[in-house]
Ligand SMILES: Nc1nc2c(c(=O)[nH]1)N[C@H]1C(S)=C(S)[C@@H](COP(=O)(O)OP(=O)(O)OC[C@H]3O[C@@H](n4cnc5c(=O)[nH]c(N)nc54)[C@H](O)[C@@H]3O)O[C@H]1N2
């Protein structure tokens with residue numbers, strides 16, 4: 001989600017969506033772009049579909065005909081990585097039709113003056129040539145936006161996991177700012193977060209140079225604030241930025257980073273161009289892996305394994321995409337020596353001599369520290385929230401001492417209704433973002449585009465879902481989707497094994513022949529990895545290109561070549577040991 005986060009900061013001044021899920025009930029158009037909501041955010045998808053049943057329109061932009069796309073009034077299937085051209089093209093048509101809310105732009109934004117000249121480069125004919133879409137579909141999309149009183153955009157990894165991921169977010173914000181359809185009930189740009197509590201992590205500063213309370217280690221005032229809260233001498237927090245996951249593993253591979261502590265992630269399976277990860281973990285002198293399961297793709301690289309409790313064995317607060325905080329109280333006791341992650345981290349800190357700062361009796365005490373990190377600059381305010389009051393029900397921030405309501409859906413609105421974005425000027429910002437396309441495009445050597453993603457009944461690297469027999473009946477095995485024309489050209493039959501080779505590596509997967517994907521395009525879920533069999537890891541194939549702003553890898557577009565692998569052997573579900 002790094003791309004959505006960095007895009008919001010540039011466009012609106014602070015991370016996280018400006019609106020709420022409540023907006024769904026009053027929107028009359030949904031643009032779902034780069035998101036398979038039906039499979040990946042099913043609860044929210046059903047809520048949206050209730051509104052669609054009442055008459056709201058649905059546009060889905062996805063190169064693959066997903067379960068989400070099947071429900072759309074209009075499905076656009078652009079070439080992978082061309083969304084920025086499409087978004088600019090839609091705004092071009094809106095401006096041409098006089099759909100820009102000049103009064104809103106004048107009062108609440110800056111940078112519109114430069115936009116018309118920039119948008120002139122994106123007439124529908126050129127956008128059609130770049131995206132492979134029909135001119136009339138691009139026009140129909142713009143017409144539907146023009147006709148909508150209230151309009152929401154949802155997006156997820158189809159846009160974020162792109163070398164232009166941050167720019168995609170900026171282009172979506174441009175659309176909402178230009179039409180004034182933002183910060184009012186039923187309208188706004190709304191990125192969907194992925195992992196449970198991903199938003200909580202963002203607010204705590206776990207991305208890039210983040211500090212708690214939507215702060216940054218690169219900002220002196222933010223460092224001083226945190227140092228004061230923590231009782232640290234000024235200058236203790238380093239004003240440095242990392243270079244992202246991909247270069248971190250490269251530095252480890254080169255011996256520059258010598259130790260790693262891997263907590264609650266399975267990077268050998270989930271990081272792009274994973275041969276760098278395996279080389280890095282082999283080279284590192286000391287690797288600690290803290291996981292809830294003993295057997296993952298990453299645990300074999302550990303010098304020390306720390307057993308973690310899972311979420312339902314520990315107390316904690318989860319924050320969702322709309323700033324809603326929920327207490328998830330422990331419902332079971334952790335087995336064996338397993339402990340909640342916060343306790344393991346605190347114990348290690350105490351053993352290193354930091355007892356004065358890391359001696360907590362409960363998760364509630366940790367939370368009590370966090371609520372003192374509110375941030376008036378971004379509107380982040382949880383000062384009125386405690387575990388005790390969360391026991392009564394969830395609370396949506398901003399939630400200061402003074403507030404008594406649990407739902408606070410309006411952000412960037414002053415009590416008198418005035419709009420003030422989190423930028424220094426209080427105005428949101430238009431960014432002209434030119435389309436440059438993905439890092440890899442098909443060529444003679446690697447003529448196919450590999451797209452990767454998720455299935456409805458499996459979760460990421462399957463350490464949990466892979467053990468649930470009912471889920472394994474629903475999504476039983478790995479596959480690579482291929483269009484019937486391509487399958488015929490390569491004499492590939494159902495379940496034949498096909499090798500996908502990129503400039504980075506190879507995977508061998510059973511073929512699934514379907515016209516869900518376009519000719520020249522392939523799709524493979526990244527769920528099945530080494531624990532389930534050899535050569536299944538899709539991230540052996542993906543490349544290491546990243547968005548230069550958010551440092552997010554481009555997981556969705558890799559140029560590959562195809563080969564049918566001899567020997568018809570259907571894939572068998574390998575049982576997990578241990
Ligand atoms: N069942 C299930 N649900 C999950 C998860 C899970 O593992 N399983 N994981 C959670 C997490 S952490 C996340 S981040 C979310 C991810 O949620 P999503 O992002 O919705 O899921 P993905 O399948 O990764 O990708 C979404 C879509 O992007 C499309 N896409 C690929 N390239 C492009 C492109 O260039 N342009 C456009 N417009 N679309 C493109 C793909 O075809 C795919 O349908 O799901 C969350 N929910």
Ligand SMILES: Nc1nc2c(c(=O)[nH]1)N[C@H]1C(S)=C(S)[C@@H](COP(=O)(O)OP(=O)(O)OC[C@H]3O[C@@H](n4cnc5c(=O)[nH]c(N)nc54)[C@H](O)[C@@H]3O)O[C@H]1N2
Pocket residue numbers: 001157161194195263264265266267270271272290291292293296308309310311341452453454459460461462463464526538539542555556
């Ligand atoms: N090709 C491709 N690759 C992708 C993506 C893609 O779309 N395509 N999507 C990317 C995205 S958006 C995401 S979010 C990542 C996900 O990548 P990961 O986060 O690496 O995947 P998970 O399987 O969720 O791994 C979580 C690990 O934590 C462990 N675990 C579970 N609960 C707990 C706990 O409470 N404590 C501890 N300590 N451990 C626990 C699990 O057993 C598992 O080993 O994958 C990324 N990789």
Ligand SMILES: [Mo]
Pocket residue numbers: 001194195
């Ligand atoms: Mo994610």
